[in-house]
Amino acid sequence: xxxxxxxxxxxxxxxxxxxxxxxxxxxxxxxxxxxxxxxxxxxxxxxxxxxxxxxxxxxxxxxxxxxxxxxxxxxxxxxx
Numbered sequence: 001x002x003x004x005x006x007x008x009x010x011x012x013x014x015x016x017x018x019x020x021x022x023x024x025x026x027x028x029x030x031x032x033x034x035x036x037x038x039x040x041x042x043x044x045x046x047x048x049x050x051x052x053x054x055x056x057x058x059x060x061x062x063x064x065x066x067x068x069x070x071x072x073x074x075x076x077x078x079x080x
Contacts, residue, residue, distance in 0.1 A: 002046055003058070003059060005044060008067065014030045021062070025049055046077055055076075059074045
């Protein structure tokens with residue numbers, strides 16, 4: 001299941017975000033969305049978790065959680 005994580009602190013790294021989500025189950029991929037011109041984070045990311053149950057548990061537990069001084073928002077990513 002692919003999750004959209006919004007309201008990330010611009011200094012949060014993929015490794016930090018992956019670590020937060022791995023406490024709820026295996027993480028298949030973690031991708032920060034970067035600005036093409038500056039290479040800096042745009043403040044959101046996608047996390048893919050292979051097990052739907054773990055992804056739903058992570059979504060419920062982490063939505064509104066403080067990560068890097070920001071309350072993140074976690075929801076299921078819409079299909080492309």
